[in-house]
Amino acid sequence: MSKSIKTNNMILVILFSFANFVIPVTILNSAVADEKAVELIKEVKLEALSQDLAKVGRAVFVAKCSACHKREERYVGPALKDVTKRRKPEWIMNMILHPAEMIQTDETAIELFGTYLVPMTFQNVSQDEARQILEFFRYADEKGEADITPPQKVDPDKKKADGGKKKTGDAKKKK
Numbered sequence: 001m002s003k004s005i006k007t008n009n010m011i012l013v014i015l016f017s018f019a020n021f022v023i024p025v026t027i028l029n030s031a032v033a034d035e036k037a038v039e040l041i042k043e044v045k046l047e048a049l050s051q052d053l054a055k056v057g058r059a060v061f062v063a064k065c066s067a068c069h070k071r072e073e074r075y076v077g078p079a080l081k082d083v084t085k086r087r088k089p090e091w092i093m094n095m096i097l098h099p100a101e102m103i104q105t106d107e108t109a110i111e112l113f114g115t116y117l118v119p120m121t122f123q124n125v126s127q128d129e130a131r132q133i134l135e136f137f138r139y140a141d142e143k144g145e146a147d148i149t150p151p152q153k154v155d156p157d158k159k160k161a162d163g164g165k166k167k168t169g170d171a172k173k174k175k
């Protein structure tokens with residue numbers, strides 16, 4: 001009698017540990033499946049160049065990409081000049097929005113990763129921002145950057161000249 005209780009307990013223990021194993025594995029698999037479900041962009045419809053869009057794209061690029069990319073020379077990542085001549089617009093958008101997916105599945109991206117050895121990371125850009133950056137690349141590759149680069153805000157000479165009288169308004173603002 002007591003032997004059969006022991007056996008029953010044993011079976012329960014085995015079932016319990018099995019469940020503990022199976023449940024996390026199931027959760028893990030579904031997480032991996034979700035990651036795989038990334039949908040790459042298949043088609044980008046290009047219209048006439050937009051200088052406005054390119055300007056916004058340039059600002060996003062400076063904020064989110066310039067830590068690793070320059071246009072003219074290799075940096076952490078490739079020089080991006082003429083990237084619109086060597087890659088399709090969809091490919092560029094996908095590289096910006098899903099770099100991890102791309103360097104695992106796309107032949108060209110895998111090759112680049114083999115050369116640069118650093119994985120490009122997702123910079124939290126929205127699809128709209130990626131499109132703006134693409135427009136910046138298109139514009140710069142076709143017409144150069146001059147007329148989408150904002151004028152330098154601080155003119156060093158002027159700054160020096162104004163230096164003395166700068167603080168006038170500040171006294172009133174203080175509590």
Ligand code: HEC
Binds near residue numbers: 069095133
């Ligand atoms: C952490 C550094 C890093 C950041 C930040 C980064 N990249 Fe990259 N990028 C790389 C590297 C490295 C590669 C080469 C592929 C690889 O190794 O993953 C690359 C490849 C690319 C390519 C393909 C270039 C080619 O010659 O085909 C494009 C386009 C690109 N990046 C655009 C961007 C844009 C746009 C941003 C900002 C949203 C950005 N990258 C942010 C490192 C970075």
